Amino acid sequence: MNRFDDQTVLVTGGTGGQGSSHVRAFHAEGANVVIGDIDADRGAALADELGTRARFTLLDVTDEDSWSAAVQAAESAFGGLNVLINNAGVQNPPAPIERTDQATWSRILDINLTGTFLGIKVAAPALRRAAGGAIVNIASTMGLGGTAQYAPYVASKWAVRGLTRTAALELGRDGIRVNTIHPGVIATPFIQEPAAGATAAIADFYSPEPFAIPRLGEPTDVTRLLLFLASSDASFVTGSEYVIDGGLLLGPALQAETA
Template identity: 90%
Template sequence: MPRFDDRTVLVTGGTGGQGSSHVRAFHAEGANVVIGGLDAERGAALADELGARARFTRLDVTDESSWCAAVQAAESVFGALHVLVNNAGVQNPPALIEDTDQATWSRILDVNLTGTFLGMKVAAPALRRAAGGAVVNIASTMALGGTAHYAPYVAGKWAVRGLTRTAALELGRDRIRVNTIHPGVIATPFIHEPAAGAVSAIADFYSPEPFAVPRLGEPIDVSRLLLFLASSEASFITGSEYVIDGGLLLGPALQAETA
């Protein structure tokens, strides 16, 4: 029996590289999927591809009323909401703190942090009505250290860690588990294409060759972990953080010289 039969999952940023992978993975495991995002054309196309158990809903994660409409859509179409995946995120163009304008700072935090906060705020009552469920917040390995030139993104993702732990404490007695995934460098347009206003992409600064698993991650690598954390198999796990980075944070894997 698929792990998510008769379960409904809302994925934000559901038309992007990681988001669409998550949507497909949940759907393949039997879930009803609500694809939240701003790109109506891509969202409708993905829903059409998947069929009857998929719906696209326009979702601006910075707007509480948009969240209310998305959660209402999930409940009205599929009867309940069981899993929220806060996946939507944006990256700032690289700049020193002193060269980062306040509008950029505010926009990155609005999407990456406030969007996650609003998602949990609005979805919590729906998850409670469903007699429990799971929230998984997609953060970043940048939430585990400093990264020069990416202050808004780093600050937002660090804050998501604390927000996740707080939500786990508040919601645990309602059988709602809240966990965080910290992806490393995952091969998506988010990594390979420059952020708006930037010249270089994040991938330009990384070579996976020195690291323990010498390749970029693939979206499905994250999706597989996400499926576990959202499933009943992880029923005793909440407030936890999972790094999926191929060993990037471990440091270089030095190769011993051979004679």
């Protein structure tokens, strides 16, 4: 028996490098999947690829009405909603705070933070109607420390941590668990291609060679942890933060000389 048989999972940013990995894995584990994204062509293509247990819904995570329509689509298509994955996110072009315009700041916070807030707000009643479930918010290792040139993104991911803990407290008695994953540098276009308005990608600033596990992460590394947190295997886990970064935050691994 698969872990998510007869369950419905909504994944935001579901057509991206990490999002599509999550969608495919939940589907392979028996779930009905609802792919929420603003890219209608890629979303529809992914839903068509997966077949009858998949639906695409056009979702602007900054708009509460769009969220309501997405949750309603999940319930109409599959009879309920059991898991929400707040995966959608964007990165700011690197710039010091003094040269970061307010429009950029607002856009990053709107998508990364307000989008997560609205997802919890709108999905919680549906999860309650389904007798409980799980919410997993995808944050970042940048939400655990400071990173020069990325103030909007860092601030948004720090805030997601506090939002997650608050939601866990509010929803736990309803059987709804809320947890956070903090990926490090994952090999997706999100970090391997420049953000809009940027000339360099995040990956250009990182070399995994000095770290404990000297490689970039793969989307499946995050997906496997996500499947655990969303499943009944993690039924006693809420308000927790999971770092998956190959040891990046530990600092460089000094290599002993060999004889």
